[in-house]
Amino acid sequence: MFRNKSILITGATGSFGKAYVEYLVEKHKDIKKLIIFSRDELKQFEMMNSLRKKKFLRFFLGDVRDRKRLKVALSEIDIVIHAAALKQVPAAEYNPFECIKTNIYGAQNIIEASLETGVQKVIALSTDKSTAPLNLYGATKLCSDKLFIAANNYAGGKTTFCVVKYGNVMGSRGSVIPHFINEAKTKKTITVTDKRMTRFNITLNESIELVNFAVKHSQGGETFVPKLPAYKIMDLAKAVAPNKKILISGIRPGEKIHEEMITKAENSLVYDIGKYYLILSSNQNIRKMGKKYTLKKVSQNFELNSNNCKFLNVEEIRGLIKKNLIKNFKPL
Numbered sequence: 001m002f003r004n005k006s007i008l009i010t011g012a013t014g015s016f017g018k019a020y021v022e023y024l025v026e027k028h029k030d031i032k033k034l035i036i037f038s039r040d041e042l043k044q045f046e047m048m049n050s051l052r053k054k055k056f057l058r059f060f061l062g063d064v065r066d067r068k069r070l071k072v073a074l075s076e077i078d079i080v081i082h083a084a085a086l087k088q089v090p091a092a093e094y095n096p097f098e099c100i101k102t103n104i105y106g107a108q109n110i111i112e113a114s115l116e117t118g119v120q121k122v123i124a125l126s127t128d129k130s131t132a133p134l135n136l137y138g139a140t141k142l143c144s145d146k147l148f149i150a151a152n153n154y155a156g157g158k159t160t161f162c163v164v165k166y167g168n169v170m171g172s173r174g175s176v177i178p179h180f181i182n183e184a185k186t187k188k189t190i191t192v193t194d195k196r197m198t199r200f201n202i203t204l205n206e207s208i209e210l211v212n213f214a215v216k217h218s219q220g221g222e223t224f225v226p227k228l229p230a231y232k233i234m235d236l237a238k239a240v241a242p243n244k245k246i247l248i249s250g251i252r253p254g255e256k257i258h259e260e261m262i263t264k265a266e267n268s269l270v271y272d273i274g275k276y277y278l279i280l281s282s283n284q285n286i287r288k289m290g291k292k293y294t295l296k297k298v299s300q301n302f303e304l305n306s307n308n309c310k311f312l313n314v315e316e317i318r319g320l321i322k323k324n325l326i327k328n329f330k331p332l
Contacts, residue, residue: 001216002028002030002079002215003028003031004030004031004032005078006032006035006076006077006078007024007031007033007034007035007077007079008034008060008073008077008081009034009036009037009080010038010081010082010084010106010110011064011083011085012035012036012038012047012083013043013044013047014038014084015169015172016169016172016204016207017081018043018047019205020081021034021036021047021051022051025051025057032056033058034054034056034057035059035077036057036058036059036060037060037084038084039062044059047059060073063106064082064084064102064107064109064110065101065102065105065106065109067112070110070113071113071116071117074117074119076117077117077119078119079121079122080114080119080121080122080123081123081211082107082123082148083125085102085141086098086102086103087174088137089129089137089254090254092135092137093253093254099137099140100140103140104143104144106144107143107144107147111147111148111151111161114159115151115158118158119159120159120160121160121161121218122148122161123164123211123214123215124161124162124164125163125211126145126163126164126165126166127166127167128167128168128260128306129141129256129259130165131165131259131261131262131263132260134255134256135253135255138254145163145223148163149161149221149223149281152220152281160219160221161220161221162214162220162222163223163224164210164214164223164224164225165223165261166200166206166210166225166226166228166261167199167201167228167259167261168200168202168259169203170203170320171204171325176233177236178325180240180241181240181241181326181332184240184241184244185332188244188245189244190237190240190245191247191249192233192234192237192247192248192249193233193250193251193255194233194250194257195248196257198230198233198257198306199230199233199236200230200261200306201228201231201312201320203320203324204324205324210224210226213275217292217293221280221281221282222278222280222289223278223281225261225277225278226275226276227275227277227309228261228309229309230307230309230310230311230312231311232311235313235314235317236317239315239318239321239331240317240331241331241332243331244332258306259305259306260304261305262277262279262302262303264300264302264303266279267298267302269281270297270302271295271298272295272296272297273293273295273296278293
């Protein structure tokens, strides 16, 4: 699916972008061109040095807020993976205008530039926080999701747009596990906002598999949701630092007790396709999707949140940390 293709990744120096670039470089050596598009010159420099022998790599400094720069970067591109976003919930609450410029206007710029340059396929990364959003970050990603799905109405089949939605990426920049580990190393306590809190969990490899599935199978207008396990925040704290005391700080602005991926209100267009759930944009594309997937309708009461799925236990969490983050990890 990537042979002789030109690919552009926005936010390519972030946690997912970097992992996806490394995957493509290692597994798909027949790529025509791979463009690293981000605004972080230092991280681009570091990536350039570590991957300097790969002739198909191109490094573009730019911001998704800049439509003209995007249009230049997207010239002769076949596939776009849109991973750029402002993601930190407290920062978005304090700096709402900046979050809107990147997450909403940036999405519009990607769509318009992709249509104008004839991109074949656009995969937009979303978050569980866009489902029934409580915080500004989630609200901006909901708007972004809506824009990408609606973009298929303008494309006339020449460019297809879809969304992949998943929960917390294990070990990503700013995520809770590295935070707990660093806190345990420097303090006598672990800070938890609320004992009841639960969160979905996905590894970087699983997020790569999900994006690849969307690249290979998407027809336009779908939202793909993986079947993820979750963890209780207190189990995570025990897995990382069982000997530390827990300090309860209280829920931060915009924070939920449980995250949601699919609500009852939208399940009329939700289908089980095996490893993933598929949310269709309308009843009109069910027949088309039925030719591509084996569609199994979910029940009328179906909803997916981090409190009604499989929970990882303490040992499973530690095993995932050792496998995906720190090979010789020992509880602190």
